[in-house]
Amino acid sequence: xxxxGNDDAVIATNDDxxxxxxCAVDLGYWSDPYIHYFVKSTDRKAPEINxxxxxxxxxxxxxxxxxxxxxxxxxxxxxIGAGFDTLYWRLKDSGRVVKEFYELDFPSxxxxxxxxxxxxxxxxxxxxxxxxxxxxNRNNLxxxxxxxxxxxxxxxxxxxxxxKESDIEFQIxxxxxxxxxxxxMNITKSSQLLRWITQSFxxxxxxxxxxxxxxxxxxxxxxxxxxxxxxDLQGAETCRDLxxxxxxxxxxxxxxxxxxxxxxxxxxxxxxxxxxxxQIEMLDEQELLLQLFSHYCITLAWNDSRWxxxxx
Ligand code: SAM
Numbered sequence: 001x002x003x004x005g006n007d008d009a010v011i012a013t014n015d016d017x018x019x020x021x022x023c024a025v026d027l028g029y030w031s032d033p034y035i036h037y038f039v040k041s042t043d044r045k046a047p048e049i050n051x052x053x054x055x056x057x058x059x060x061x062x063x064x065x066x067x068x069x070x071x072x073x074x075x076x077x078x079x080i081g082a083g084f085d086t087l088y089w090r091l092k093d094s095g096r097v098v099k100e101f102y103e104l105d106f107p108s109x110x111x112x113x114x115x116x117x118x119x120x121x122x123x124x125x126x127x128x129x130x131x132x133x134x135x136x137n138r139n140n141l142x143x144x145x146x147x148x149x150x151x152x153x154x155x156x157x158x159x160x161x162x163x164k165e166s167d168i169e170f171q172i173x174x175x176x177x178x179x180x181x182x183x184x185m186n187i188t189k190s191s192q193l194l195r196w197i198t199q200s201f202x203x204x205x206x207x208x209x210x211x212x213x214x215x216x217x218x219x220x221x222x223x224x225x226x227x228x229x230x231x232d233l234q235g236a237e238t239c240r241d242l243x244x245x246x247x248x249x250x251x252x253x254x255x256x257x258x259x260x261x262x263x264x265x266x267x268x269x270x271x272x273x274x275x276x277x278x279q280i281e282m283l284d285e286q287e288l289l290l291q292l293f294s295h296y297c298i299t300l301a302w303n304d305s306r307w308x309x310x311x312x
Pocket of ligand 1: 010011012013014017018080081082083084085104105106109151152153154178179180181184185
């Protein structure tokens with residue numbers, strides 16, 4: 001299994017993602033009043049990186065919002081490998097409240113997130129509820145409908161125990177969200193996790209954002225760039241193409257799965273938004289953006305045919 005060195009490198013990918021988001025937010029790609037509580041400052045990233053993060057953030061938030069609207073908020077969200085994601089607070093600002101919102105990550109990541117939340121009033125306010133105390137220890141935070149849990153996703157027994165302790169419900173509509181997470185896990189472990197989710201939860205939409213087409217000629221180049229701080233992409237084989245991204249779910253018992261690369265997702269974003277963000281920065285080489293977009297995808301998988309309709 002992964003040695004500690006690799007785990008540390010995987011943990012560091014959260015800092016990379018967070019700084020990239022802060023950079024794009026500072027430039028005005030999208031609004032996130034919370035990211036700067038998690039990332040103090042950042043250097044400027046390349047325009048195609050900023051656009052990539054924009055497309056991903058907007059697409060995922062929009063899918064999640066559709067699910068919440070269909071279920072009138074009677075649902076839960078489990079963000080696995082959540083890092084410093086601010087989705088809970090952004091959804092709340094958009095008027096969307098769910099029954100429970102869970103965030104899981106390595107204890108060393110959740111302990112830092114706990115600390116940042118404690119230190120910032122707006123983050124604390126967002127999770128506060130008048131008749132509910134916030135319970136905190138080093139790696140875990142339990143608020144009214146927000147739970148931050150330190151756990152290794154490869155340890156299914158512990159994942160299950162900790163979710164149960166946090167009042168997870170297995171019967172209500174649930175989103176599992178994974179953004180650039182499964183690829184860092186060994187395939188046996190991620191497959192077990194996916195199988196456990198579909199077998200344990202009655203009605204799930206899984207949203208997976210990840211690399212794809214890693215193995216073509218350009219792919220090799222991209223793969224080198226993507227090896228963040230030397231950590232292995234242990235799950236790269238499932239990112240071979242859109243088909244392998246889908247079958248990794250159906251093989252584990254999911255009813256259906258549909259993967260779309262970010263080129264196609266980009267084309268489905270509102271035209272006025274595209275024209276707004278393309279004016280933020282000049283792109284010298286359109287080709288770079290197209291390459292980047294063709295190497296990432298969003299896969300939607302469900303075990304309840306009701307969720308097949310959730311699309312961009
Ligand atoms: N999802 C966040 C985002 O999109 O900004 C963070 C993405 S970051 C690239 C990958 C995250 O997955 C890291 O926070 C890392 O700690 C977490 N992760 C990877 N493997 C994990 C595991 N076995 N257990 C818990 N967390 C894990």
